[in-house]
Amino acid sequence: MNSLPQGSRPNPLFLRDEEIRQGIELLFFAYRDFTSDADAVLAxxxxxRAHHRAIHFIGRRPGMTVNELLSILRITKQSLSRVLSQLxxxxxxxxxxxxxxxxxxxLSLTDDGKELERQLSGLQRARVTRAYREAGAEAVAGFRAVLIGLIDETDRETVLATVDKD
Amino acid sequence: MNSLPQGSRPNPLFLRDEEIRQGIELLFFAYRDFTSDADAVLAxxxxxRAHHRAIHFIGRRPGMTVNELLSILRITKQSLSRVLSQLxxxxxxxxxxxxxxxxxxxLSLTDDGKELERQLSGLQRARVTRAYREAGAEAVAGFRAVLIGLIDETDRETVLATVDKD
DNA sequence: AATACTACGTCAATATCGCTGACGTAATTG
DNA sequence: CAATTACGTCAGCGATATTGACGTAGTATT
Incomplete structure (x- = not known):
């Protein structure tokens, strides 16, 4: 966008590469700030964060099995076990x-668990809401489309089934 | 999208919340798969991944100081020190x-460092390129706009200066 | 010239979160 | 009855992050 030297005839291959690298960095920065929101509450x-992720998905899919949660988080049962038994x-x-x-x-959240989930997701929802509002509906559609494209083709179906719950 | 019960008159507040939560999850899944790319090469x-992040930003901003790198990565100098001295x-x-x-x-990359950077970013660039191509130019603009909106307002300028280098 | 601050490195201790491997129990499936 | 599955757990390890304290060299201030 504003990275183009004005008045020059940019090499399209370079442009493409530069555009891609910018996307990669924006993703890094956005995710860095996005994940930082809940840390204070968690501390x-x-x-x-592992607890947060477990709480999040259990909250969205009450009644899910341990195996389902494992395959969403992509960690070993030993890793999840520690977190889960703590919760x-x-x-x-x-x-x-x-x-x-x-x-x-x-798995399901207790009332206390729901309360914590609400607290944890509050800041993140506020951040995403603000970004959506600022960018507009069309941008949101594009945002979603690219994110879906970034997901492994093999489990895109599974993810979409999880995201669009029932 | 297809999460709306057909024929119902959805509560706009519910819709908004559901839409936001879907965005949060898509971000999680996309980032999960996105970061998994370079792991094999790194191993x-x-x-x-800490090494990857350092290599990435040093590669993009040759001549950057340790302090600049620290504030981008948002880690302590003790954490960076280990990684950096290894590199x-x-x-x-x-x-x-x-x-x-x-x-x-x-800081700057040696020829070996540049070679590794190229290897590491290869898969990620391929993934992003594919997603961009599938989604189209308009979607990419929206993707970028939302990501920028997700970044902390306080350092949005700094990030954009880093992303759009010079 | 003395003082204070800055940039960087390092030692030590600690916590989180991921991993592998091995073993066990209860329930289901063939 | 044997094999498999779902889940848990013990033990050990490695990567990455943290805080706190200390040191050294170079810069800036008074």
Whole structure:
């Protein structure tokens, strides 16, 4: 955009590469600030981002199994286990035995968990809302389209099914 | 989008919140896959993402000082120190004494460092290029506008100066 | 010239979050 | 009954981040 030397005849290949690199950096900076929002709240509760991610997805998909959560987060069960048992111990997440398959432990937020989720997502929602409002509806559509394109083709369907819940 | 129960008269407040939450999740998934690209290459060199970030920004702004890099990455000098001295030891990053202020150590990539940078960014550039091509020019403009809106207002100027170099 | 500040590096201790490997239990499936 | 699956857990490790304290060289101020 405003990176073009005025009046020059830019090499289209260079332009493309420069445009791409700018996108990569914007993604870095936006994500850096975006994730920083919840940290203060988390620190007060003695938790980290891993807890936030678990709380977020359990909140959005109550009744999800441990396996489903694992494949969304793309971490090992050993890693999740630490986080999850902490959340259960502190009364933020409840586990109920699966009905169809009694080996499963269906995950859901307790009232305390919902309250924390609301606190945690508050700042992030405010940030995204502000950015959406400033950029306008068309920009939002483009934003979404590019993000979807950035996701691995193999699990784009799965992700969209998760994002557009039911 | 397709999350609206067909034929219902959706509450605009609910819609807004749902739309925002979808954006938050798309950002998570896109960034998750986006950052996974370089890991294989990094692992072969016995390095992690911290090294990648340092290499990336040094590559884009040769001659930058340690302090500048610190404020971009938003980590402590102790954290950067480990990474940086590793990169210097392995001959990927060169430090030259500042001319204006001889306390400064200006950072730049060696030829080996440039080669690694090229390898590392290759997959990411390919991913972003694909997403841009699929989504189209208008979508890209929207993508950029929203990302800029997500960045902290306080350092939006700084970031844009960094992204649009010179 | 003495003082204060800055840029950078480093030592030490700590926490989070990810990993692998191994083992166990309960429930389901063939 | 045997194999597989869902989940948990113990043990150890590595990468990345943190805070706090200290040192050294160079710059700026008084």
């Amino acid at each position: 007060r509760h003695g938790m980290g 259960v111990t502190e009364g933020l997440v409840a586990q109920t035995q699966g009905t169809r398959d009694r080996r499963q432990r269906l | 072969r060199h016995g390095m992690g 210097v030891t392995e001959g990927l990053v060169a430090q030259t004494q500042g001319t204006r202020d001889r306390r400064q150590r200006l």
